[in-house]
Amino acid sequence: MNISRRRLLNSLTAALCAPAAAFAQAPQGGPIKIALIEGLSGPFANAGEAVYRNLLWAVERVNARGGVKLPEAAGGHRPLQLDRYDNKGQNEEALSALRSAIDDGAQIVMQGNSSAVAAALIDAINKNNEREPDKQVIFLNYSAVDPILTNEKCSFWHFRFDAHADMRMAALMQVIKDDKSLRRVYLIGQDYSFGQAVLREARRQLGVQRPDVQIVGDELHPMGRIKDFMPYLTKIKSSGAQAVITGNWGNDLTLLVKAAKEVGFDGKFYTFYGNALGAPAAIGEAGVGKVVAVADWLPNVQGSSSEAFYQAFRQRFPKPADDYVQMRMQLMMQALAQAIEKAGTTHPVAVANQLERARVSLGGQTGAMRALDHQFQQPLVVGVMERQGTPGVKFDVEGSGYGFRVIRQISAAQAEQPTTCRMARPS
Template sequence: MLKSFFTLIAASLLLVQTAGAAETVKLALIDPLTGPMAGAGQPALEHLKFEAKRINANGGIAGKQLEIVGLDNKVNPQESLVQLQKAIDDGIQYVTQGNGSSVASALIGAVEKHNQRNPGKEVLYLNYAAVDPSFTNERCSFWHFRFDANADMKMNALTNYIAENKDVKKVYLINQDYSFGHAVSEAARKMLAEKRPDIEIVGNDFHPLAKVKDFTPYISKIQSSGADAVISGNWGQDITLLVKAAAEFGLDAPFYTYYGASSGVVTQLGDKGVDRIYQINEYYGDFEDEEMAKRQVNMYKETGWDFYYLRLSTMLDMFKKAADKAGSTDPVAVAKAMEGLSLETTTGEVVMRAEDHQIQLPMFISVMQDDMEYGAEGTDYNFHKVARIDRDDVTLPTTCRMRRPK
């Protein structure tokens, strides 16, 4: 009798655990959470957790509560594969990542192989910031969705803006030495030659990812080149230390960047960054939308990190909309529902292009300013909008020939 009693209790506990698991959908963030690039991964993790609360308060993902799981990859592709397998072993079917296209490349390949070998246990990869153009062109995958404009889309918008500035006649390129950095450099050279053939590229440097502690030698070369402007796709500590060295050296040339508003930039530069650091992004710091402004303030109060990754909010909202549309959290059903899905956001309507799973969205060029109503990192500095690029003007064609599951 006693044995039967304990058997019944154990069975009841198992049922409770199973029911609890069924009411939760987990999303694993595979990004640098320690080390020199943690300043890029940690705010993403906190942003996801902050926005998951809002999602859960509004019905969750197809009725299930969203749980965010952080997995530290140290920006290492091999470690990322270890963390991906850990997520899979824990039954997680949704992963996200953004910092490092070398990592994204490894994840795309691994997710493809896993899904081929494990039908019914598929994993979906939601990419929020790895912007190598190949991922939605020749390497496009049904299991990969990108929620950020790719490097070519960003450079197309940025060079349109630069081309209109007749004072810019000499440009220096400095980027991280891996696939993304080379994509930025190639796009800049090609697009400037087409739009402003009179502009001279006076330097094209590549440096190791997350290895340079002092960028002064690079800044000295830029100064000697007589550059009127600098273009850089650097992110994480590499953009923070780069612009800091420029300010300390006294380089006056403006920086046109992909990630100039990254964590640490405004506190490192202060007045020296005003009117000098430009960024092309889906977001800027002085939003007119009252609800967005409130979320900016609340996130900083709750987490100590700024509301920087608007695309993460868009990603979760689109995930929710797709799952609710499918009536399921099954990755295959969600992926099919997400294709061609549109979403109204603070900045306008965004669309997940079915052809290549590349989001189409409006972009903004902004510049660092002082005396901002919503300051970044507890300061009075933030990024002020100087140009809006409509979604149709951001869009570029794709060479994707996607293979879809039957």
């Protein structure tokens, strides 16, 4: 690395890692409360804790620069405060947590690990904000990707910062359509709204992009309750499938790929989340060149800004097991801080009106909110699992020795999908 590039990386990393203590010079008003309503116990607790680390780092970086700058009448500089509410992965627990968060003074709600929970929160927030205008809240969604949430169920109060399932599938299809050796594919997913949406869209897009590919299996399984995927992988192997398409996440993905390794399934996995939360370590050597993942960003995206961003996160969370950084969550917090400052108030209607116009950049990644349906528009990347140290794989995942080499980059314009949203807005 030449001296000028090293200096640039060092300066970028220092800026991203500015200590939270720097905020102590600036605060004036009380904290702006953010409620994280997520599964922090149960079968997907690891995913919930990974989210918390990402959001905590994002909050720390906003607070390190002095918090959110507001007029004196609105409290002047105010820190962000991230409060945890465990929904245990259940709708009713999430609704109970929402009530508690509102009673505790939260004006921002964040959730993402489960589209079913997100749908329940959208309905509850719509009702709350209509009935209790003095207790309105905004919902920022970082990973609940059922397309219905920004289509039929779109809401003025809901903003999604992840690419939805149809967008992700379209990105994967750009790779699948070029795989001329692929003739037979197996579809498997979690039996809830998101998993169903993934398989439905996989069937549709295969029919359009690769009508020559035969779907030899199409199966949904209970979410978070399967401890042994061996029977499923035995069926997949015996079907003659050359590849699996899945939207599985968390332990349902990890156990799925572990079973594939155990039964000797030699096909590819086209995944939404194969790059994180234990999957690369579980697959091991068998996944090299075979596990494909789509994401908004990957650690091995080329560029000094991207590298500095990733290095800063690893400095903040140095344990290999904690290495699960999500660019979109950082952009989401940047967008929130920007919207509050431009609104000059924390009033949810004013902040939502500014969030509709949000455009933010970090680590070389730029995204913008689409006002029509509150679906964030950003570039996507597709990567394939390789050994760390091979060309294009400087960084591994969770200390596994395996990372993802970027094989396709999709611009925000290419990733954009139409919407059926007919949004009702406050008068």
